[in-house]
Amino acid sequence: MTSADPGPLSMDVDADSWVEFWNRLDEPPADALTDAREQAVRAHVREVVGRDVAPRASRADLEHRFVDESIAALARAGLTGLLIPEEYGGTDDSHVSYALAVEEIALGCGATSLVYMTQMHAAYPILSAGSTELAKQYVPGLVTCETYGSLGITEPDAGSDAASLRTRATPSPDGSRYQIRGSKIFITTGDRADVIICFATVDPAAGHRGITAFVMTGDSPGLRAGEPLRKMGMHGSSTAELFFDDVDVPSDHRLGAEGEAWSILMRSVVKSRISAAAQGVGLARAAYGRALATLRLLHGRSIPQDAQFALADLRGRILQGRLLLLSVARRIDTTGTASTGQVGMMKQHCTDLGWHAAVEAVRLLGPHGDLVDLGVERCLRDVKVTQIYDGTNEVQRLLIARDTEHTMKELR
Numbered sequence: 001m002t003s004a005d006p007g008p009l010s011m012d013v014d015a016d017s018w019v020e021f022w023n024r025l026d027e028p029p030a031d032a033l034t035d036a037r038e039q040a041v042r043a044h045v046r047e048v049v050g051r052d053v054a055p056r057a058s059r060a061d062l063e064h065r066f067v068d069e070s071i072a073a074l075a076r077a078g079l080t081g082l083l084i085p086e087e088y089g090g091t092d093d094s095h096v097s098y099a100l101a102v103e104e105i106a107l108g109c110g111a112t113s114l115v116y117m118t119q120m121h122a123a124y125p126i127l128s129a130g131s132t133e134l135a136k137q138y139v140p141g142l143v144t145c146e147t148y149g150s151l152g153i154t155e156p157d158a159g160s161d162a163a164s165l166r167t168r169a170t171p172s173p174d175g176s177r178y179q180i181r182g183s184k185i186f187i188t189t190g191d192r193a194d195v196i197i198c199f200a201t202v203d204p205a206a207g208h209r210g211i212t213a214f215v216m217t218g219d220s221p222g223l224r225a226g227e228p229l230r231k232m233g234m235h236g237s238s239t240a241e242l243f244f245d246d247v248d249v250p251s252d253h254r255l256g257a258e259g260e261a262w263s264i265l266m267r268s269v270v271k272s273r274i275s276a277a278a279q280g281v282g283l284a285r286a287a288y289g290r291a292l293a294t295l296r297l298l299h300g301r302s303i304p305q306d307a308q309f310a311l312a313d314l315r316g317r318i319l320q321g322r323l324l325l326l327s328v329a330r331r332i333d334t335t336g337t338a339s340t341g342q343v344g345m346m347k348q349h350c351t352d353l354g355w356h357a358a359v360e361a362v363r364l365l366g367p368h369g370d371l372v373d374l375g376v377e378r379c380l381r382d383v384k385v386t387q388i389y390d391g392t393n394e395v396q397r398l399l400i401a402r403d404t405e406h407t408m409k410e411l412r
Helices: 015-024 035-062 066-077 095-108 112-131 132-144 204-211 261-299 305-335 340-370 376-387 395-412
Strands: 149-152 166-171 177-186 193-200 211-217 223-225 239-250
Touching: 015 035, 015 261, 035 066, 035 095, 035 112, 035 376, 066 112, 095 112, 095 261, 095 305, 112 132, 112 149, 112 177, 112 193, 112 211, 112 261, 112 376, 132 193, 149 177, 166 193, 177 193, 177 211, 193 204, 193 239, 204 211, 211 239, 211 261, 261 305, 261 340, 261 376, 305 340, 340 376, 340 395
Parallel strands: 149 193
Antiparallel strands: 166 177, 177 239, 193 211, 223 239
16 A cells, blocks of 8 residues: 555554544434443544554454454553443443444454453353352453453354253252363354353253353363364454363352353343444444545545445445444443344344445455455455354344234234
8 A cells, every 4th residue: 555545444554543534434323322421432442443453453364363462452441341340340331332342443353342342241141140259259350351251152053042052060969069061162262261151051951941150260170172263254363162071160150040041141142242233333334444445545536436326325324233233222221121123133234234344345346355455355254253143143033023023912
């Protein structure tokens, strides 16, 4: 690229140029759904991402380098505990603030956003169902990112259907301990996790009524992580298998009572699906912005009309996605909940949006869309997994359909 490079295309972009570029592309209708504190959080995240995250993204992707430095920068800025109570080192901010933060981080580096959100995903079950002692022991380290966390749910034969888990938790005769045996797959940060939330069953025949959650350390005897899996995207994060060979866990490390983990999981997926949706919007914005900047660099103010029309379509779709994301997050902030249909529409629409925007941006740039330095192809590779994890989008459509049917039954 030349000195005329508009900024966000460069691996070494300065923070001021990054902030100015994306400020210009903000949309007032989306801003109208946020308050002063949330806008301040977004501005702070945007500055940190421009200075400490985006400049490292390309190298992390090319070299499959874990994004430790980017995560540490976000932690130093006080941004890694937005949904965590102050007594555990967090800032107790809104779900809207959290969604904005994940969106801005994904805008700069998809892999960093994945590690970032996994920290919260690991902390939340401890806060929601663990004892005060467990929260004090494990949550502060997850907030400061001095320790990494993982959520152990998916198994080779149990993905979105978590009720089919086969990892077994067997209680000791005196009830003081459990032995956990089984395996997990596709576990984000699994190879380096210091804290693992493991979902297992005390009775496979009981289905979801047997699922129980435990918190354990990554160095527990009998716990082994496989080599990081080779992936299409998110190269700056790691994904691994976990193997549990009679891992001994004290009963006071159980989260809730036996069989209560299904409800813990259902509460947790609301957070994780906000995360995935925010990633989808952030990566859509990244693909759009990079495509727009490149087309201006190539054509000046005379961008071909067909490309103008395509960009106009993307701009509208991205705004729709941002409005949906923020509206559902706001509903959770104000009422404490949202229906499975609302959460499903948010996750499915926003992650499909990310994929569509990345594909369209690559198409618009022609041969330039394939260039690593521009970062658009990285958006394409990174965003695909958002349609798959945290409940595939096919599962989301099923949940939306069920929610619709439930609503119609209430009318009869």
